Amino acid sequence: MNILYDHQAFTVQDVGGVSRYYRALLDHAAPDIHSHVPVVLSNNVYLKDRQHSRHSSFFPNLSFRGRFSLMLSLNRSASRRALRQGKFDVFHPTLTDDPYFLPEIQDKPLVITIHDMIPVLFGEQYPLTDLPLMSRIAQRANQIIAVSEHTRADILRLLPVSPDRVTVVPHGYTPAIAGPATLPEGYLLYVGTRQGYKNFDCLLQALAQLVRQPGQRSLRLVCAGGGWATEAEQDRLQVLGLTANVQFAGLVSEAELASLYRGAAAFVFPSCYEGFGFPILEAFAQHCPVVLSNASCFPETAQDAALYFDPQQPADLAQQLLLLLREPHLRRQLTQLGSLRLRDFTWGQTAALTHEVYRAAQEQPQPVLI
The missing domain is CATH 3.40.50.2000 (Glycogen Phosphorylase B;)
Incomplete structure (x- = not known):
């Protein structure tokens, strides 16, 4: 099975939980899962070893006008090309902030991960939240991954999707190696x-x-x-x-x-x-x-x-x-x-459950947008 991820989390984040989540899925893919990450420019630390992408870093220690816009433009174009080529079985965007992929995906299976519904529930802190857009993307998704039962309940309450298309897949965890103590304990x-x-x-x-x-x-x-x-x-x-x-x-x-x-x-x-x-x-x-x-x-x-x-x-x-x-x-x-x-939270288990979602997405009837 060929999985196409996109650039979004790896463009927006140099470091962060969302991009780390997708790196873990890449690292723990089963032998029959082949993944592609179309990224041209990225300073994301989880792609730094280039095991899963062929990209260049772009002035990681400098911030100047137009830097992010150029990265975004080139990476979005690369993801669009990969979508149009259609050499994948399931598309899994790393974020859903940019709906650029909706016109490009055609009839291919779409899987999205929703980590929480905070932007909707706390709209006063997230005034740019576009609930109609979130609803449209959720409707188009063949399968939606929720990271907890609590998040799944919120998705079903707040978005126009059916329960059979929302599956709980908890995060995994790889312990970090602690550095030397810098503060007295307690x-x-x-x-x-x-x-x-x-x-x-x-x-x-x-x-x-x-x-x-x-x-x-x-x-x-x-x-x-x-x-x-x-x-x-x-x-x-x-x-x-x-x-x-x-x-x-x-x-x-x-x-x-x-x-x-x-x-x-x-x-x-x-x-x-x-x-x-x-x-x-x-x-x-x-x-x-x-x-x-x-x-x-x-x-x-x-x-x-x-x-x-x-x-x-x-x-x-x-x-x-x-x-x-x-x-x-x-x-x-x-x-x-x-x-x-x-012990109940391993990335291997997360990846295995995610692969089951991918297979379900392939079997799911094409959603009809309202």
Whole structure:
């Protein structure tokens, strides 16, 4: 079976979860699966070894006007040519932001992956979201991959597709090698962006309560991967009396992030909504106890390997964190359960289930656009 991926994730991202997902599918393809990635210019780190593409890097350390536009134009043209040649059995676009492929794919099977429905559910944060376009692409897809049952339920609720065309295929995970420790152990760790539905302020309020507890005054929170503190965040920290307790690490490498997980007393994920919760697996892999919001997909992903709290109740989060900080045996129990749960998420399994979706797409009747 010949699978055609496209350029989008590898053009837009130099590094990121979506392009890493497609690289994993490429790496774990079965012997009868042959993949093609038509990319001309890319600075994506997951294609850097050129095992799956014949592309050139394009001024990876420079940013200048017109750089991205040129990459986008050349890569889109390459993907269009591959579509028109028709030498594939299934087309799997790496993103669905650009509908360029709809006029080109003709009657070939289309598979799309939807990682979450955040742009629709939180439209105020994503004002450019085009729901009619998303609906049109979803209608045209022979098969849709959802990364969790929670995401599948949202897809069926929000998009005009039938249940028989939406299949759950969870992510896999390959542990990163941790670099040398750069911080004293015992901090709380937050990973990712901090706006809106991420519910970061709930964590700050909980921390403000925690540092008033005996022996916790010097407790620190380290924030990685979401950029440096904004002026509004600095003001908020001052109001809460947490200026000395919160550290922003900015962008970090995979090895640095793995080291941060390994040295943390707990990883905290207060978000009100996620499609899968990939950082949970990152924490499991580094034997880091996990404390999660009880919302969204989190109980599905972590099951019994985490502590949970009400995302609308900072006091509940503070109570769970205090319990974890004071009970070494509970931390050990959670890390053991996390290691066991991690075994359920392998890229080999993800790829095998994805190949079943490809075969189903070939057998699925051609969708009719409304």
